[in-house]
Amino acid sequence: MRTSQKDFNDAVSQVKLLKEDPGNEVKLKLYALYKQATEGPCNVPKPGMLDFINKTKWDAWNALGSLSKEAARQKYVDLVSSLSTSSKSPSPETPAADRKPPEGNSLVVTSEDGITTIRLNRPTKKNALTTQMYHDIIAALQAASKDESTITVLTGSGDYYCSGNDLTNFTHLSAGGLEEMARSGEVLLRDFVDCLIDFPKPLVAVVNGPAVGISVTILGLFDVVYATDRATFHTPFSHLGQSPEGCSSYTFPKIMGSSKAAEMLLFGKKLTAQEACARGLVTEVFPDGTFQKEVWARLKAYSKLPPNALRISKQIIRKQEKEKLHAVNAEESSVLRERWLSDECMNAIASFLSRKAKL
């Protein structure tokens, strides 16, 4: 059956009414099909390398080749129709466990039994860290350092611990352009890591699933790291045209030796939880089935220890290193600022955004 212009126009209107964000990949397909349906094959010059978003859109449109306007309209209408069906609100009978939790509150901070828990809560994005989340974690750590709790925990919601820096952070260009984005990124990264270096109470990572990028590199600044046996540890900086951060260029060689650290930080070797434990990055690994129960029982017991003794002991353990760590953090952040402006980094991010590559 032929798609009429009216069907197409209706589908265009329907997209604006979708209840759920269909995600970047689908939005890119919609964009490309719309352009093909209305203007025919891609007929504009390729945007420059630094213009990520427009280059990604151009690639998607250009990839449709000589597809006819009629066929593109049909594909557009079919795609919108599949989205409208899948984004209908769940019926009242849908079991609560089958529903995705809301995206609204990306960080959840709770305090109970002497433990302040900072939970990354963007499970549908594998808990990738937005710029807002870095700011919120800094604020949560500052509050936790002064609250009544004895121990502070960082953990994630859903099947991932954290997929690292949200790569769409790079697409939110301000009036100052790329240079300004990189400059403010450097300051934010340095403040975030400084806050971890200076955190005065026992800091525990409860790694509930795979961990990527900055969520792995900062583990060297935690006092204890508990991981489920489902967790993996991955720092794909070279693949992304980036360089190590979170003081890992200093803490990783110290923790696991220089050649093991290089395998992770240069070549992006992904470690299993057991391997990370054998290398000293993880304190202890638990079977996934009993992970939450065992870890929280243990933390509750530790949280009954005298808080001042814990603070003072942590201070003695970390004191010698602090100055060095701040210097390393400043250098890593400054090097990354340059990296973010490089073609290697731009290409890797554009590639992720157009979903040509998964790590």
Ligand SMILES: CCCCCCCCCC/C=C/CC(=O)SCCNC(=O)CCNC(=O)[C@H](O)C(C)(C)COP(=O)(O)OP(=O)(O)OC[C@H]1O[C@@H](n2cnc3c(N)ncnc32)[C@H](O)[C@@H]1OP(=O)(O)O
């Ligand atoms: C200059 C500005 C900077 C501002 C802020 C600076 C602050 C400091 C930055 C410090 C630098 C840190 C370096 C890093 O952290 S490097 C690591 C970056 N992370 C990645 O490269 C991971 C990319 N993601 C993946 O490879 C895969 O998604 C996955 C994690 C292996 C999971 O694969 P899986 O197939 O299971 O799931 P999906 O790919 O379908 O993912 C589900 C949805 O989640 C979105 N997602 C996942 N990870 C990220 C991410 N890091 N950034 C943005 N979005 C992410 C994915 O797109 C899917 O979304 P969709 O459903 O809408 O398509």
